Amino acid sequence: MNATPDTTFRLRYLPPPTIARFMASRALYRGLMGPVGSGKSSACCVELMAKALAQTPDKNGLRRTRFAVVRNTYRELKDTTLKTWLDWFPEERCGPFAHTDMAHRLSLELSDGSTLEAEVLFRALDKPQDLKKLLSLELTGAWVNEARELPLTLIEALGDRVERFPSSREGGCSWAGVIMDTNPPDTDHWWHRLAEEARPEGWDFFSQPGGLMEQDGRFLPNPQAENLENLPRNFYKRRMAGKSPRHVRIYYCGRYGFAQDGLPVYPEFDEARHLSTAPLEPVDGLPLYVGLDFGLTPAAALAQRLPDGRWLFLDELVSQNMGMLRFAALLNDLLHSRYANLTPVIWGDPAGMARAQTDERTPYDILRASGLPARPTHTNDPVLRRETTAAALSRTVDGAPGLLLSPSCRTLARGMAGAWRYRRLLVSGEDRYTDEPEKNRFSHVCEAAQYLLVGAGEDRMLLAPEGKGKIRQARALNGRGKE
Template sequence: MGKTELESGKFDIFNFSPPGPVGARYIQSTAPINLIMGPWGSGKTVATVFKIAYHAASLFPVCRDGAVHVRCAAIRDTYREMAKTALSSWHGFFPKNGPYTRQPVAQNYSGGQDRPVKHILEWKTIRKWPDGPRLTPIILEMEFGAIGEQNLDSFFKGYEISMGWMNECDLLHEDVPGRFYGRTGRFPPRSEIMEWEGDRLGWETDEEAGTSVIKLPRLIMGDYNPPDESNWTYKRHIEEPENWTGYSFFQQPSGLSPQAENRRGKTRADYEAEEKAFGGPTNSEARRNVHGEYAAKKQGTVVYDRFSLHKHRSDSFIEPVRELPFYLGLDAGGTPACGIGQFMPNGQFRGLREIVTTPDTVTGPSRFSEQIMEVLLADFAGMRCGGAWGDPSAWYGADKIRGELAFMETVSLALQIPIIPTESNDLKSRIEAVDWYFGSDIDAVTPRSLWDPRMKHTIRGFVSQYHLTKHASTGKTDSAEIEKNQYSHIQDAWQYLLYGYRGRAAVKRDAAQMGRPANVVPMRSVTARADFDVFKT
């Protein structure tokens, strides 16, 4: 498939060149909601400015007066922030007294100083008419506003627009995209559109009148720097894209990547200096603003700062390789958790499934076993279990004289899978066992671990939620203390799996070698009863 006009750099409206391939695809996209995310200075805002101009000139219909009429609203959280970002970038290319402002200027530019701004542009471009190409006027009305403390319903009520721009959209309420999109398709009025434009745009049925009307283009767009994973953009981009099909996300590469965008505006040396100023590549601010990745809240030191969403999180669901055994890691307690994964012949570990229990109820070993068995029967039936490891403390506390079974003994018996306690419960060793899989890659294209995107608790933990306590983060204690939350139990489960599989000696050796690759530990096989049904015991 060849490059688009934008990707090839030939798109020259107002002599503009896209910041890079990602920016070009974002500009050209006609999806309902288009959001571009990237590091500082990657050209996101400028790309949005020209996305508006590009679609005004090429997408929207010719009206009966012979001109294309487009109205776009740009919104931000406050007017002052709007003036510093979106409006500043807009004026950089379309100044108030510039050649594209419709004349007379006094009637076509108004507002400013902590209040809405309206700027009307006019230029001509070649558009297709039934009798051939014609030089056609484009009249673009830009309205800049800020939501502030206003009620969303009252703020959007008066908008009748063609398209919309959410500047720094992560700072806006999660309901804004839907409300904003609901105001598009209202300008220009359909009664003013040339009827022959229906051949290009298509037709739809007006539900109220029951008549066939021209289908108007509708789109909104947004730009943002990566926030932390609690933001609504993370949920819709990373965790639940299948539930937000109207969204198209465009993620630009790291500012230090060979594929970095907007190199004309910001050099590699600029990003290197910023990374150092932030304290290095693992600092959360550096990960967000230099590398363009979602990163942690400032609540405690993130344990797995080498985990990378774009590298270690699979873009698609991962299914088990049926010819290879699976492995389990289990954490006990009132909210137990289980991780299930496989080791590939090339040494890659694949995290496949997570079983987590809710913190509002205590889950005993019998119910926990049922939850694990449901997953095993659904996704791993007929496959071999290569090994299972758990929290050593979960083998204690039972009254052996009275015949009581400890937590892990009960689970092991129910699953008919031998579960082995790890050699120790040393937290640092367990963490090192997992962190090794986020270090050096197997080769140029193969990360040492890959994780199924459906495991939301696991991935959120890696990104930010599995972190040290504030005391441990600030050095007020010599021990590594983990903040216990709903994400920490599944992290413990993965630690038991990988620490148990690799063994204490290998973990220590690799930590001493600073994570350099080593030989893969041979697989061990224990055959599980695939037809075992915990519900019938």
């Protein structure tokens, strides 16, 4: 497109309160989180232009800047990010977009006689090895669109490339930084860690109000929602129909949560119901049940069963590429430091009875030698283990959930929320999934919780006769009739 830029281009933008605070921040890294439709992407487009206009002119009257606009894939970059940018700064007004190198070079005459010359480079950076794409860039600033999809290493690398154009001999940058926007990630994400826990100097995070708010299990319009004047009437309420509560909480309420892909092993799990907002304290006088999963990534889940039958999962111990001897030492330390006054009852995977080829000791031999009297459960049936856990999740005792996780069980909670899943198969037609759950860093502690419940006898409740002498039937695991 060979359009001649219009000599007059007026832009009016009135930021909502949260976005106004975001724009006023002087932090090197700034993050904006909110629900869909809250105006995050538009705000970042306007913010880049505002910083380009605020650049001090050089001796030739040129306000020169260079920005990188980053998304995780080129398809999403073209379909969403670039489209939003060109909606705000169309080619017929601001100059042609170069599709060959994915760059928009703007040259606008300003009312004060100076000239804005801004170069906006659109790039996909979805893998750590893509860092090499940044090595030669000299930038004024950068915008990371949907930052939850990118690793922190890339965000930090972008921060190392800004404040380099214009160079100091050309007058330097009037502003430099990395701005980010995103829908809410999960609580195990680097965004949550930096925004809610570490809060490092030089980083500023802003959270917009949700379009909906949850009250007593109902989702209602939020009177504090932003950007409603630019959305269709009842935008959020009309779109929540048929959506899972998890989807509504993340994308419409603007709350942290795990956006699952694939079929969760535990569709019965509901963060609002099964995840405590406050740490759970152990109850004196009750045994402490410990469930173990072995292999090269051993894991442990710790829980107590209350007299009314409810389960409180108090803690977890997860590992990566760790031998059983070292893991046993860590488990011993955990039990003695936090639960010294409780009697542990330890159950584990029956497969742990197999002897290692190196020293012919089983994981149970190593545990007993470490002072941990662990025993194998009577079964390793995956259907029975899943159904036993699902039954506890589905149970209600005097209005309280039959299974409750402490916030310290972060990996277990995320696994139950859908990170432990049946992987979606890449086939045409209706959705199909693998027959067995995916092995990942969440599966081990989830299986440890299963061994805990089976070892404690919860499976006997599942198989107990119901009604007129009938045996409870296990449900299909993955929607394909397989058990």
